[in-house]
Amino acid sequence: MRLPETESRPSTALHRASPRVKLVAALMLVAFTALLPRRLGPVYFAPAAVLGGLWLASRMPLIYGLRRLLLAQTFILGIALLCLFSPSARPGFPATVCKSNLCVLALLVLGWTTPFPELLQALRRMRLPAVMLTSLALMYRYLPVLAEEARRMERARACRTFSRKRRMAWQNLGVILGRLFVRTAERAERIYLAMCARGWR
């Protein structure tokens, strides 16, 4: 799994800005865009222009941005299609798709300029409860580890089973994920001991 952090990033003024400011600004920009009226109009140029400027200022590579925007389309179009089925909501379709994409773009720029650990620091200063913060930090740390472990188990399974029956595939995958959960629990116990050894609490 490739986390956004693994990309090499430039160091622009946006990257150096306080994560708290960036988070609040992103939230405000998203709220403004998402709450625009459901009719395409000139007012849509305002967030688009701001985001275009931010994209340039953050020096986010074009391919990186477009690829992630493309990935978001399944969710956006899937739900936006619902309004094509009713005459009263149909005129809102282009505006909704447009809005959604602008909001995704805002989050993309936020993610590109602000690594997740910095966002966590910002959230800590905004008084997010400690249990939540610890969980988020641990999750982010062990995401690539467990994803790699899952993929390794799946590869080992693929090497050993040749059945093409769907029932077997489901049962095997169930066993793999159950096993992965057990390993996760054991890892959590080891992590707790390691944390205690290093003076946690």
Added chain:
Amino acid sequence: MHLPDGFLDAKTALLSTGVAAAGVGLALRQARRTLEPRQMPMLGLAAAFVFAAQMLNFPVGGGTSGHLLGGVLTAVLLGPAAAVVVMTCVLVVQCLVFNDGGLLALGANVFNMAIVNTCGGFLVFRLLKRVMRMEDNRATVFAAAFAGWFGTVLASITCAGQLALSGQSPWSVAFPAMALVHMVIGVGEGLATALITMAVLRARPELVAGTDGEARAPARGVLGYGLLIALGLVVFVAPFACPWPDGLEAVAKSLGFASQAAPPLIKGPVSEYRLPFISSMAAATAAAGVIGAILAFIGAYGLARFLAPGLDAAKKDAPSGN
């Protein structure tokens, strides 16, 4: 079911953020009180586990595949309070790092997928485990299978309610589309939940909180989630699902100022409700939901009967797995 930004209006986003914040706050308080310190890292690790599990695809057929959603599974394995925290973490990282689901819609997504899905599923799981007179492991597998289906469908219904309440698409369209699609997805989710629960039961039965769920989740806490879900259903779904005028309207009418009231909050859905085809569509979906629930119930029972003997046989001579 991840709602992107731009689909909800201000009142729906605020309402669902409020309910979601209440639910997560309740879960955090309960987690701090009931979990031992040594279980704290498990919350973060379980969130990473759900994320990793979502990357492996179950073959569905016709070249398509689906993946686990994981809410009900987490609730069965860790208990409801931990599951709410875990799923909230998953959704926050999905939103901020991978751009799945919007920032303004985060509250709605947390409410649907981290509270309604997990706790709704867990309430059904607990109820079924208590009611069914079955051998313990078999009852767990059966209840997990049905709860997986039920939680998925319930979450899709509140999601449809949020879309309708914000005027994005009328209830008569959103409800059948969301509910019917998720009744199918739910079958896979229930099956995967049962299979994974069974695999964990085989390897380390003490890790499944559902087996001593009574001890880990005090009745009062579970009641809180039940109330929150009921509140969500009342706010997001009841205005559309009831054919009679809602209470506020009735009060306004009896006091005689209905005529001078401001334009109604919810216009589209109500006027379209009268169309014969469309309204029968919503009714048909509700009927299909009842039939689907019965079928899922029978299917889950069959699954448990079919697979659980293997569970007991394996338990006797199981190696101490590694």
